[in-house]
Amino acid sequence: MSATTAPTTEPAPGPSSETAAGTAPPPTTPSAPASLSGHIGHLDAHQTAQLAEFKSKLMAEGIYRASIPGTSIAASHDDGTLLRFLRARRFVLPDALEQFRDTEAWRAKNNMDLLYEKIDIQDYEETRRLYPQWTGRRDRRGIPVYVFKVASLDSKTMSAYTKSSQRTNISMSSTSSTLSTAPSTPTSSGFFGGGSSTEHHHKETPARMLRLFALYENLTRFVMPLCSIAPGRPNPETPITQSNNIVDISGVGLRQFWNLRSHMQDASTLATAHYPETLDRIFIIGAPSFFPTVWSWIKKWFDPITTSKIFILPSGKEEVFAGLSQFIDPENIPTQYGGTLPYTFGELPKLDAALASLVHWTPAAGKHADSGEGTLPIGPVLWERHEHKGQWEAIAVGSVEGTDRREVVARLDEGMRMFGEEGEAPEKEKEEA
Structure with a gap:
């Protein structure tokens, strides 16, 4: 791999063993269509077909569940995740299936x-x-x-x-x-x-x-x-x-x-x-x-x-x-x-x-943070949708001396949807569009 000496229209790779480190300027940003190829919103006909077949084969193996429209049952894996495996294997279906299958087994084992x-x-x-x-x-x-x-x-x-x-x-x-x-x-x-x-x-x-x-x-x-x-x-x-x-x-x-x-x-x-x-x-x-x-x-x-x-x-x-x-x-x-x-x-x-404009912190956030209320807490955090209100909440999880921690540390606005929920873009983005 050779180092670049000046910005180009496409990113050039890192240094070779013959090139002194520290001499290569960074690449310039590729155009959106090129950099987003294989991502949601930028799939060609072949990639779209491969994604559909990927889902079908995964469902047949029992390692993927599709969402059920009109219900609260979401897909077991969103399209963004599935496409990561397909891109990693250049949309070669048998290779992507093998990697996904192995990953699911590894996740279950661990x-x-x-x-x-x-x-x-x-x-x-x-x-x-x-x-x-x-x-x-x-x-x-x-x-x-x-x-x-x-x-x-x-x-x-x-x-x-x-x-x-x-x-x-x-x-x-x-x-x-x-x-x-x-x-x-x-x-x-x-x-x-x-x-x-x-x-x-x-x-x-x-x-x-x-x-x-x-x-x-x-x-x-x-x-x-x-x-x-x-x-x-x-x-x-x-x-x-x-x-x-x-x-x-x-x-x-x-x-x-x-x-x-x-x-x-x-x-x-x-x-x-x-x-x-x-x-x-x-x-x-x-x-x-x-x-x-x-x-x-x-x-x-x-x-x-x-x-x-x-x-x-x-x-x-x-x-x-x-x-x-x-x-x-x-x-x-x-x-x-x-x-x-x-x-x-x-x-x-x-x-x-x-990002800060999206998040409404709860008093619990400050209790678990290094710098007071209004900042991310220490430890792991994940997003969950409230079962009854339908509002997305940031949940601080993990454990302290063997006792589970599970506290709501932040909420999104009511009606705000996560990306891809029911197959659509976030609600606020749709409104702005």
Whole structure:
């Protein structure tokens, strides 16, 4: 893969091992039709037919349920999720079926819904402070922006994290709603690498990775639905199903990269096998002179689609800002990268004005937040529709010392619909249109 030397009309891939890190400016934004191909609202005839057949075959296997019009019964998986699997396999139906089938089996085996809803809040927060974190902001297309400081994953921290992750875990029994204190069995499954979803499905999942999976659940069950209904974003006909990541590798030495190899492989296996097409772009910042060596490892761990989304920004704060600001407004770029957002890695998200306008906080939100009422609480949060009122509510879940937490921390306006509810765009977007 070769680095670009000037902005072009289409995004160009990341660095090659022959190119010094930090010399490539970012790509320019592709046109909406090209970047949204295969997404809701931008399907061609073939893709539409493949989606319909995909649903039919999944229903025949009993791993997908369609919605029932006129009732409260929703589809088991929304179209945005199904299309992620189809795009990941270039709409080749047998391949997408295999990956979806393996993912459903993996989710059942590891009880992923229960893990997110029952995980100890302090365990969740320990994990959140180490890995890619949502800033509460979005790029110009409305895609959420995450920041990841790799230097936080030093050997001492990772050793303590691995130890604590074995202390508590969700029981693998599909009928259990309790926590198990038994440590998980270590395996050789590898954060960034990995083979096919079929290979991964037959391996035991390390406890430390199950915590990381909880962060992906937050992306799909809270962040994406909220970003999809934000007013004023381009292409409101298309739900948000991806994220952008600013990966800061400043201060990371070659030895630390080497020590993180297997962990990076685990993350890649996770993202490509069971959360496909959730990544829009990765912007790498602070690449050291030896990064071409590291890149020679990394490009073997990622699948080709993922590597095409990785871009190295030039060194220097002004150059980094110039690159990021092609895609993200300055007020949504952290100050350390030249923007005006006062954000420190580890903090809870600070919602932008458009997102904040949708959310009506309850007093419970402040009780669980670091900075008082009106901010996101610590721990996992998900969206649920009130059974009787029909109003969407943000529910703070997880557990504290073995006791389940389940509190309404925010509500949307009455009558506000989540994207795709009953197959339509959000109600407010329809009104604005």
